[in-house]
Amino acid sequence: MKRYLLLVLALVFTSSLWADENEGNLTKKGQLAPDFTITSLDGDLFKLSDLKGKVILVNFFATWCGPCMKELPELEKQLWPRFKNENFKMISIGREHTVTELKKFQCAKEFTFPIAADPQRHIYAKYAEKYIPRNYIIDKEGYIIFQGKGFSQKELDEMMEIIEKAMKE
Template sequence: MKRLTLLLLALVFTTSLWADETEGDRTTKGQIAPDFEVTSLDGQVFKLSDLKGKVVLVNFFATWCGPCMQELPELEKQLWPRFKNANFKMISIGRQHTKAELNKFQSKKKFTFPIAADPQRHIYEKYAEKYIPRNYIIDKTGKIIFQAKGFSQKELDEMMEIIEKAIKE
């Protein structure tokens, strides 16, 4: 029985190593980003198609997601201060969270970047089927130039390089 359990665990692990890295995606790098409109917790209307000419970061998270809770403070500390005054916009969208839930979350966390609710996953489902956190960098023409799921410092460093380069172009 132990041997069978170990074999099954090994199979699951190795299968995940070979899993398609695009699993759960509904978008691809190079395509025009799906348009959406959302109002942030502080009342700002964020309509993606109105942001042509700016570099945009769209981040999807959930308050219960461990990697999201690692990523958001790093976005606050490293990315947001570096680009918030540049030709750049960012929105962090709480997947399947209500505005009330996010207001409670925000009162504890005190992030300074814009946060919005997507209680029915209408925005998220334009971009992905599953997995969070997710990040999408959209260039000045509205094309997705970077997309990723999960969180690592290496990915955050890569995102900051891509944003910096896209702002300069």
């Protein structure tokens, strides 16, 4: 009887881990990334389908989100200087924010990576239903090779390893 109870508990626990990992996702690793077009705060057009041949990081954030405010400075300090070149593109998309709000935010925080506004969540809605920060790494062929939510140094390190590997392929 104890073995049966332990087996049931193990199954419930592992299924809850899987559900949490995928909760709120509208995309799956290995699928073609949903296309979108957005203009950065600097006025540059970012059309995902035009970036084939490049490794891409799409980041979703909000200025009121505590984990986002921990993650963005680390993207600026660790990831952006390491990878910014002609073979890598990054866009951080402010979910629910206007261009005016994000220009003030970018200036105050001194972020140099591209930022864009998604005030109505139109782009976010192609990727997820809830939770931020969210990160999607897209390979040179346009497929999602990583998707994550929340922030931890361990996940940031994993993202940088995945980007490094994808850029060599």
